[in-house]
Amino acid sequence: MDSQKSPKESVLITGGGGYFGFRLGCALNQKGVHVILFDISSPAQTMPEGIKFIHGDIRHLSDIERAFQDVDVTCVFHIASYGMSGREQLNRSLIEEVNVGGTDNILQACRRRGVPRVVYTSTFNVIFGGQVIRNGDESLPYLPLHLHPDHYSRTKSIAEKRVLEANGTSLERSDGVLRTCALRSAGIYGPGEQRHLPRIVSYIEKGLFKFVYGDPRSLVEFVHVDNLVQAHILASEALKADRGHIASGQPYFISDGRPVNNFEFFRPLVEGLGYPFPSIRLPLTLIYCFAFLTEMAHFLLGRLYNFQPFLTRTEVYKTGVTHYFSLEKAKKELGYEPRPFDLQEVVEWFKAHGHGRRPGSHDSECLARDGLLVFLLVMAVLTWLSSVILSL
Secondary structure (H helix, E strand, O other): OOOOOOOOOEEEEEOOOOHHHHHHHHHHHHOOOEEEEEEOOOOOOOOOOOEEEEEOOOOOHHHHHHHOOOOOOOEEEEOOOOOOOHHHHHOHHHHHHHHHHHHHHHHHHHHHHOOOEEEEEEEHHHOOOOOOEEEEOOOOOOOOHHHOOOHHHHHHHHHHHHHHHOOOOEOOOOOOEOEEEEEEEOEEEOOOOOOOHHHHHHHHHOOOOOEEEOOOOOOEOEEEHHHHHHHHHHHHHOOOHHHOOOOOOEEEEEOOOOOEOHHHHHHHHHHHOOOOOOOEEEOHHHHHHHHHHHHHHHHHHOOOOOOOOOOOHHHHHHHHOOEEEOOHHHHHHHOOOOOOOOOHHHHHHHHHOOOOOOOOOOOHHHHHHHHHHHHHHHHHHHHHHHHHHHHO
């Protein structure tokens, strides 16, 4: 988005108060674009001059309509979602309301307001559900909805389909049509990321990161926040007429393009904070049983104590089963070229915020949680062993 060519262009970013949405907004603002961040929560960072924040909930169409008042929005980056990881994955009703209902509201508002472009932030999980995928591409079919191991992935699949099906529909306030595309993102990392990395660091600091699991040759992918920002800006451009609407109605896989073992990827973070990397490796099926028992414990006890599950079944698949995708389509049609990054800047960010191993440190408040973890792991071992014996 060249600021000299389109200095008055305005975009709206749903989920703009979150880590990635805010980063995208700042990058667009630096290009001279008028940015509106729309979210239920305000950004944790100080907003640069030229960015406007509107508090609202995508579950409410009236909130979205209010965000469009007095401005001609030319592109909506629909990032907002719910239920990606941890205990959020277990709140099925809220996941449905945000991911499906919220997306329907966004598409309806865009048609009413004459917004010509929508870039939807999707996920690998619309295709992946625990099966091995090596260098997959966009020709792969959606995973059947009943095979998704979690409701987040299921609803993201539904939402992505609706976004792409909305491509080419008529706009009410102009003679034009709505152009849409979807970016299927790998797991996001970067300094200041607030969803996954703090949870991982908390496990490390509490002494819970005692083992790894799965085949050491299994490969997954990640995407640095700045590479994902680049991809979204390129996708928005590729929906324009001067690019022949090349991205219109299309999905794209987006990652750093460097398949890596999940645990080896995080080794620099563990060791950079001064902790030993685990030497124990457990079977994937055992950890899956453990995750299932953890989810059951949350289901039974969650109303009394809404604890953070150590792992969910979906997280076991995402971290322990090989799945990575080709970037060829994104490179050819969007001009996407991921820059190389590592975790050193992430390590330095955590150190600057008071993290890192301190001699003699011990969190006594975690004893009960550790006891529950050990209990669930023992139960998982028994469940796993019984299933192995029965299969003989």
